Amino acid sequence: MPTVSSVSRLLSAFLLATVMTPALAGWDETPEVAWKGYLADCQSFQDVVNRVQSGAMTSRQAMNRVDSLNHTLYVHRDHLAPASLASPEYARCETVIAQAFEIRNKEEPVLVAELQEQYYKDQAEHQKSPEYKRARALGFSDVGGIGKLKELAEESETDGEAYLKTLMIKVDWKCGRHFRAVQYVKPYVVYFVGPNAGSCAVYREVAVLGGPMVERGDPIDENLIFQYVGWKTLKGAGGFPIKIRVVKVRK
Structure with a gap:
C-alpha cells in the first residue's frame, strides 16, 4: 500500500548510510595490521580509478565501491603509526584515494x-490512486498501513503520533494482513502478528475499537478503514498491563 513519504527522508537515508557508517564501524588493531589494511585499501581505490578510466566500471559502480571501501579506510587510518603517516607511500595513497572520491x-x-525524480513520479501515481482520493475525501492527509504504524511514526518529520492521526489507516498487504485476534478487552479487540510472520512479527500489535465481533484467531477485516487514536494501557494476559496503539473503525 502506498504511503506518503518525503524527499528529505528518502535522501537522508542515503546520505546517512554513506556518511555515518565509517564512524560506526570501529575496531582495535595494531599499527602494523592497520598499515597492511590501509595499503590494501589503497590498492582497491587505485583499481577503482583505473577501471573507471578504462571504461570497465561506471561512475555509479565506483561510487558504491568507494563507499564500501570507506568503511575500513577510516579505521585503518586511525591506527596508523606516525612513521607510516609521514611516509611517501602514504602521501601517494592519499592522492589515489582523493581521485577515487572525486x-x-x-x-x-x-x-x-x-x-x-523517482520520488515525484511515485507521488504523482500515488495521488491518482483510489485509496488516496478516498482518504482526501474523508479529510485525511494520506493513507497508512496498520502494519506500519511504528515505522510511519518514526519516519515522520513532525510529531509521529500527531502524524498518524492525519492518516486513513488501511490493512496493508505486507504486514497488516497477518494480524489475528488474540484477546478481547472490552471494548477493544487486540490483534497480534504471530512469530511465523517473519519481520512483520516485530512490534506488531494493535487494539481495534468499534470493530465487528470476532473469534480468537480471526484475521483482521481487510475492508475496514481505521483512524488512529493513540497509545492506551490495557489489561493483558494474566492481568498484566500492556501499552498498545489503538485505532478505531471509521464508520
Whole structure:
C-alpha cells in the first residue's frame, strides 16, 4: 500500500548510510595490521580509478565501491603509526584515494537527482490512486498501513503520533494482513502478528475499537478503514498491563 513519504527522508537515508557508517564501524588493531589494511585499501581505490578510466566500471559502480571501501579506510587510518603517516607511500595513497572520491562525489548529485525524480513520479501515481482520493475525501492527509504504524511514526518529520492521526489507516498487504485476534478487552479487540510472520512479527500489535465481533484467531477485516487514536494501557494476559496503539473503525 502506498504511503506518503518525503524527499528529505528518502535522501537522508542515503546520505546517512554513506556518511555515518565509517564512524560506526570501529575496531582495535595494531599499527602494523592497520598499515597492511590501509595499503590494501589503497590498492582497491587505485583499481577503482583505473577501471573507471578504462571504461570497465561506471561512475555509479565506483561510487558504491568507494563507499564500501570507506568503511575500513577510516579505521585503518586511525591506527596508523606516525612513521607510516609521514611516509611517501602514504602521501601517494592519499592522492589515489582523493581521485577515487572525486569520481564518487561527482556521481552523488546525479543519484540524488534520480531519487528525487523517482520520488515525484511515485507521488504523482500515488495521488491518482483510489485509496488516496478516498482518504482526501474523508479529510485525511494520506493513507497508512496498520502494519506500519511504528515505522510511519518514526519516519515522520513532525510529531509521529500527531502524524498518524492525519492518516486513513488501511490493512496493508505486507504486514497488516497477518494480524489475528488474540484477546478481547472490552471494548477493544487486540490483534497480534504471530512469530511465523517473519519481520512483520516485530512490534506488531494493535487494539481495534468499534470493530465487528470476532473469534480468537480471526484475521483482521481487510475492508475496514481505521483512524488512529493513540497509545492506551490495557489489561493483558494474566492481568498484566500492556501499552498498545489503538485505532478505531471509521464508520
